[in-house]
Amino acid sequence: MDTGNTGFLIICTALVLMMTPALAFFYGGLVRAKSVISMMMLSFGSMALIGVMWIIYGYAITFSAPGNPGYVGIPGVIGIDLGHIGLEHLLEVPDGASVPPLVFAAFQATFAIITVALISGAIADRAKFGAWLVFAGIWATVVYFPVASWVFNYQVDPSTHKITSGGWIVANLGAIDFAGGTAVEINSGAAALALALVLGKRIGFAKGLHKPHNVPFVLLGAGLLWFGWFGFNAGSELAADGVAGIALINTMAAGASGILGWLIVERLKDGKGTSVGAASGAVAGLVAITPSCASLTPMWAVVVGAITGVVCALAVELKFHFGFDDSLDVVGIHLVGGLIGMLAIGFFGMEVGLIYTGSFEQLGKQALASIVVLIFSFGMTYLIGWVIEKTMGFRVRNEDELAGIDTVIHGEEGYAIDGY
Numbered sequence: 001m002d003t004g005n006t007g008f009l010i011i012c013t014a015l016v017l018m019m020t021p022a023l024a025f026f027y028g029g030l031v032r033a034k035s036v037i038s039m040m041m042l043s044f045g046s047m048a049l050i051g052v053m054w055i056i057y058g059y060a061i062t063f064s065a066p067g068n069p070g071y072v073g074i075p076g077v078i079g080i081d082l083g084h085i086g087l088e089h090l091l092e093v094p095d096g097a098s099v100p101p102l103v104f105a106a107f108q109a110t111f112a113i114i115t116v117a118l119i120s121g122a123i124a125d126r127a128k129f130g131a132w133l134v135f136a137g138i139w140a141t142v143v144y145f146p147v148a149s150w151v152f153n154y155q156v157d158p159s160t161h162k163i164t165s166g167g168w169i170v171a172n173l174g175a176i177d178f179a180g181g182t183a184v185e186i187n188s189g190a191a192a193l194a195l196a197l198v199l200g201k202r203i204g205f206a207k208g209l210h211k212p213h214n215v216p217f218v219l220l221g222a223g224l225l226w227f228g229w230f231g232f233n234a235g236s237e238l239a240a241d242g243v244a245g246i247a248l249i250n251t252m253a254a255g256a257s258g259i260l261g262w263l264i265v266e267r268l269k270d271g272k273g274t275s276v277g278a279a280s281g282a283v284a285g286l287v288a289i290t291p292s293c294a295s296l297t298p299m300w301a302v303v304v305g306a307i308t309g310v311v312c313a314l315a316v317e318l319k320f321h322f323g324f325d326d327s328l329d330v331v332g333i334h335l336v337g338g339l340i341g342m343l344a345i346g347f348f349g350m351e352v353g354l355i356y357t358g359s360f361e362q363l364g365k366q367a368l369a370s371i372v373v374l375i376f377s378f379g380m381t382y383l384i385g386w387v388i389e390k391t392m393g394f395r396v397r398n399e400d401e402l403a404g405i406d407t408v409i410h411g412e413e414g415y416a417i418d419g420y
Contacts, residue, residue: 005239006099009107012235015228016110020047020117022224026279027121029217030328034404035125036213036414042120045133050116050140054109060084061145062108063153076168078146098239107235108152115144115184119381121328122192123199123394125210126401129409131394135195135384143380144187147373151183175369176349176362178247179236181291181342182373189335190377192326198385199395201325203402210327215275222279226255229286233293247293251286254293254305258285261309277313280333284312287337288344295349304344308337335374342366 024043028036050058057080064084066075073079083089090101116136120127153167169175169182177183202210212218233251237244262281263273285305289296296304316332319325326332346363347354354363388394400408407413 001093001100002098002239006103008240008244009099009103009235009238012231013103013107013110015231016107016114016235017047017228019110019225019228019232020044020114022221022228023114023117024221025217026221026225026283027124027328029214029219029221030121030212030276031124032210032404033213033414034406036217037406037410037412038127038129039120039124041129041410042127042132043117045129046117046120046136047113049133049136050113051109053137053140054105054112055087057085058112058140058145059087059105059108061141062112062149064149065153076150078142078149104238107238108148111152111180111184111232112140112144112148115180115188116140118184118188118330118334119191119195121330122196122326124327125202125405126199126395128394128396131388131392134392135388135394138384138388139191139381142384143191143377144183147187147377148180148183150373151177151180169369169372173365173369174362175342175365176295176345176352177291177342177369178294179233179290181288181338182369185287185290185334185338185341186370186373187377189331189333189338190374191381192330193324193335194378194381195385196324196326196331198382198389199325201323202327203398205325207320212276218276218279222282226251226282226286229255229290233290237294243294246298249298250289250293250296250301253298253301254285254289254308255282256285257302257305258282258288258309258312261285261306262313263309265310265313280316280329281309281313284308284333284337287334288341291338291341292345292349295345295352297350300344300348304341304348307344308340311340312336339370339374342370 020043024040028040031039061080064071064079064081066079068081070082071079072082087105090105093100150167150169170177230248230251233247234244237247259278259281262277262284266273266277285308288304288308289301292304312333315336316329318332343363343366345353346366349362352362354360385394396405
């Protein structure tokens, strides 16, 4: 066992887990003061539920293999290794393994948690907490775990105990997705669009009507997200080596240039750049570099981040044009940014991109992988959300939305002065 790599991955796991509370601050600051607790609880609920589900059977689905004893399912689509339930099979460290299997399992658990939490931004101010937990449990089981398996289900060479490939999107289709542009970003963005359509618009939905109630929360959340993203991207190498170094510098570069791109658009459109825009631009750049962080040179990372900042700043306006209420711009940032990041590999990827090879082959693979995940996630999410809305009800009553859902759902207020 390599203690250096093990220590590195343990730190990265803690960094990525921190991203979900960071997301709670980011989202919490963007909503109204009387729904901040509800918004943040959607993220904390995801941490609780998905963390437990991952240990019980999430890992067993995501890292199932048709050849293993106890495998049940449809190879390449969805399956589960019954012997892997509860993670007891990971207690022993195989000879020659670089890191303990349980550390890798913990690292991947944080990806599942943050992906589910990301979706909640699309339904701010109007979702029932209980219905959200039901949705999160079903969605993780039938959407995230299978899609993550398509991307991250690394196979281990029994002779060397080293990772040899990823799931079918990587190993068979040939797409490159280093840290989850499809499984995390496009997956959550497409799901957010579907769920926003199921729940419908907030009362009084209009441009400029719903303003952030706590901008410092937004900036704090964005800063902590960026901090955690170094673990997200560099940690996906599973080793403290040169590839992790490339992912690290590119994560810094794309986040920084994403801010500049977004602020330029705001300056040209509205005459001034905003702090919320800066925070959003950083997240947009980080989203785009997630799949491509190990495939680009630092200069191309700067270019991709800037392009994403510009495009996403324009894309968040589409909800007003098409009339869907993606409350906190999950679609405009994560879906659009994830698509840009995946396609950027086809253009600028070292040794595989169009500018290096003159071939569109890799671009086609990147586009196909993105489209498959987008369609699957959108369709399944719409079905799950629609069933929940028609049975137990997903959206709160209009009068509760107007009054503020913190006191209605959780019996608490975000800001109580002198106890009143």
